[in-house]
Structure formats: C-alpha cells, structure tokens
Amino acid sequence: MTDLKNSGSCCSTDGSCHSGAASDTQTGGVTTVYKVSGMTCGHCEGAVSQEISALSGVTAVTAAARTGEVTVTSAAPLDEETVRAAVDEAGYELVGTA
Template sequence: MTDPKNSGSCCSTDGSCHSGAAAGTQDGAVTTVYQVSGMTCGHCEGAVSREISALDGVTAVTAVAGTGEVTVTSAAPLDEEAVRAAVDEAGYELAGTA
C-alpha cells in the first residue's frame, strides 16, 4: 500500500518491504531467511527491514508479515545475535532461521 503522505515508504504495492539497497545479488553474497514473530502489516515489515538494513554488510532485506519470513542478503554471514538485537529493537521477536 502506498501512502501519498509518506513517499519514503519502503513497502511495495504487493505488500513486501525492501531496504534502499539494490535488489540484485552480488558475487559471494549470502542470503539467509529468518522467522520473525509478531509482524502483522506493512508497518511491521518496514520497521524490521529498517533495523536489519542498518547492520554492517546487509545489502537487501525483504520482510513478509503474512509468513513472518525476513530474507536478508549480506556480503558475509551475519551474526545471529546482531540480527536478533535488530529485530528486538524494531519490537519483534526473532524465532530463528526459517
């Protein structure tokens, strides 16, 4: 959903959220799918995406509230505790990898 008052929204028309990073994968990139509990809407997806996107090495994040899955692409494997802290900062709970 696009809110004309919030042109900086990360959410696309299909309800998925993306970081501001390029969507293409790079050589050597690592993609990890995490399970996050508590996400119910586009706002939730955006909050989780923003916090995880701020982690060093993260190049793309896609959060889907309907499944609770957050797909993270990074230059190298991420420390799960750092991801857990970012998800916690957003107000949600990391259940682990999907």
C-alpha cells in the same frame, strides 16, 4: 525505538496498512531467511527491514508479514545475535532461521 507491534497505529480495522515494506532487490553475497514473530502488516515489515538494513554488510532485506519471514542478503554471514538485537530494536522477536 518505539514498540510498533503494540502501538496499533499502523493498521486499520480491516487489516490494511498505511505504509509499505522497505525492500531492496540487490543480489549477491549470502542470503539467509529468518523467522520473525509479531509482524502483521507492511508497516511492521518496514520497521524490521529498516533495523536489519542498518547492520554492517547487509545489502538487501525483504520482510513478509504474511509468512513471518525476513530474507536478508549480506556480504558475509551475519551473527544471529546481531540480527536478533536489530529485530528486538524494531519491537519484534527473532524466532530463528527458517
């Protein structure tokens, strides 16, 4: 996957973005908040959300570039290394849980 944080193509010079974040409002299960570094806009949020959403058992993902937090709801607790690999695939760095 392309390293989106370094591509420079998702944000204009005024910080506005060309796409929104992927989000799902389903509830239930285990909710964990992760800190992710490098997200700066809605496009970044979408890239991280897309990769984490593809993990088995994930039912909802909300990424917030402003805070650097990604809230993940899953049927069961997720292995942090699995989440780290998904965030890495999106081109960002998982710092840990918030």
